[in-house]
Amino acid sequence: MEGTLYPAFGPEISCPQCRLPIPGLILTETYLCDRHGAFEVDGPTGELVHGQSGRRWRRWQGEWYRQHMHPDGLRFEIHYSLDDAYRLGERVSKIRIAERYRPLLQGCLEQKGQEEHLFGLQVEFGSDESPDWAVVNFQLVKETGRLRRKS
Ligand SMILES: [Zn+2]
Known part of the structure; x- marks a missing residue:
């Protein structure tokens, strides 16, 4: 939604790695997990990208699905x-x-x-x-x- 303060998936998501709830940072497209670091929303693809590993996920019905490159x-x-x-x-x-x-x-x-x-x-x-x-x-x-x- 336009005008929202939060990243595209809302104020909170579950971490794709550990499944714990993690917060979105206001006015960014970033979610931050204490254990796994930053995840960025890749706007054009609608994917969530792990900053450190480059791993990508798509979401469907609240579940994350890893997108394989290899x-x-x-x-x-x-x-x-x-x-x-x-x-x-x-x-x-x-x-x-x-x-x-x-x-x-x-x-x-x-x-x-x-x-x-x-x-x-x-x-x-x-x-x-x-x-x-x-x-x-x-x-x-x-x-x-x-x-x-x-x-
Ligand atoms: Zn995590």
């Missing part, structure tokens, strides 16, 4: 998420990855016939449904539950 970061995130799913006994049938990462992952995917695979699972890009795929990075398609859909 394929390894995204692959690690997917790998951890798969580990969690397997630990919970969930069966993952596919990995759906945001379309914007297609160029980044070129060269990391295994070609099997017409399909592309990562960690032994089929990969598809983009989505025709919520959540907001301009922000989130990927979704594990489980064999049962609400993420299921016919292909």
Whole structure:
């Protein structure tokens, strides 16, 4: 909103690193975490940028989603998420990855016939449904539950 004293995400946000509430500094686009230092709002992209590391996040429904610049970061995130799913006994049938990462992952995917695979699972890009795929990075398609859909 124009004329507001606070940075674009309001007077307070949760730190993308530690999730504690951190204040916006008046008349700046800066949020300051005692533990992690300064985060700046990058106006044109709507992203939050960590001053020290250059890491970037986008926000959707109050959650921060790290925006990956390097394929390894995204692959690690997917790998951890798969580990969690397997630990919970969930069966993952596919990995759906945001379309914007297609160029980044070129060269990391295994070609099997017409399909592309990562960690032994089929990969598809983009989505025709919520959540907001301009922000989130990927979704594990489980064999049962609400993420299921016919292909
Ligand atoms: Zn923090």
